[in-house]
Amino acid sequence: MPKHAAAIARFSDFLQQQGLKLTSEREALVREIFSIHYHFEADELLFKMKQNNVKISRATVYRTLELLVKSGLVRRVHLGEDHYHYEHVAGNSHHDHLICTACGAVIEFHDEELERRQREVCEKKKFTPTFHNLQILGLCDACRRRGEQPDAPDRVKMIGQGAMSLRK
């Protein structure tokens, strides 16, 4: 069975629990999201839907993304830019991001020791964590070799990604 089928089933369950319905629009969105194997932006999703001749409004895209985040199927991440990116969760577990400020590459990683230490810090502060978000900005191996200079940490250019806005 294709990857997105399981996601659609899980989303359908979630919606039912909430007294909501799995409409054709929502299904098409999940299908599209689970065919993107990378971080994406809301507008990018809208653009791809139009490309596939699926008629859907911006409001529905945002509304569905919110539901997907609530259901745990999609995660909202900051990648150094001033708006959100999303990524589907699928079977793959939690991870954090290394972001190259020169070429925009995003490298995912997961480190159990880091996670453990975060839990310890929270315990010390009597804080009950539910979620965290770690981005490390810097230079990837290729860019460092190419002699790129690290960018100012305040602004990250995301080259070769996004930039597919639909609104004129």
Place this chain on the structure above:
Amino acid sequence: MPKHAAAIARFSDFLQQQGLKLTSEREALVREIFSIHYHFEADELLFKMKQNNVKISRATVYRTLELLVKSGLVRRVHLGEDHYHYEHVAGNSHHDHLICTACGAVIEFHDEELERRQREVCEKKKFTPTFHNLQILGLCDACRRRGEQPDAPDRVKMIGQGAMSLRK
């Protein structure tokens, strides 16, 4: 000497290096920023300046914040909301944030072991870090005792902060 005097001196040096000038507007902004001992938003700063009868435009506030970030005197942070917050750096070193999703409290912490492990992860991935950003969302001690439920991780309400926009 008051705290902001040292900051103004450092900013002045930075500006001179860049062939720029320390104007009265820039000085007033630094003075204001270093009198705020918390995270602030750009519009909040603008609002406080008006309250103090310092005439300054939004453009200048944003332009100066950019310069301050470049100079290292101010840091731009994500605190779970979809726009930036800023914090002055003063003498105090790098830290990360625990953010309570119930009451909006922001707890700063610094943990050397966490920092060290991050460097190790970067090394393993041949990544040269310049900067990182870690937010842990969850419940602070008081809210947990009060029996608050953790909020959905996708949206963080920031109660008792900000909400002082100037534009009608």
Place this chain on the structure above:
DNA sequence: GAAGCAATTGAGACTCAGTCTCAACGAAAC
């Protein structure tokens, strides 16, 4: 199958943080 009803949708207006433009200003250099 019609009626009732709530969830859903799309179009487009709206919001709001942040950016850009441009004319006017002002301090130092010639």
Place this chain on the structure above:
DNA sequence: GTTTCGTTGAGACTGAGTCTCAATTGCTTC
């Protein structure tokens, strides 16, 4: 005094995300 060049403010603009509202869809229940 004139030129130069950084700086400023006002306000137009941008772009992501939200909201509104009328129209539609898809159940239930008779």
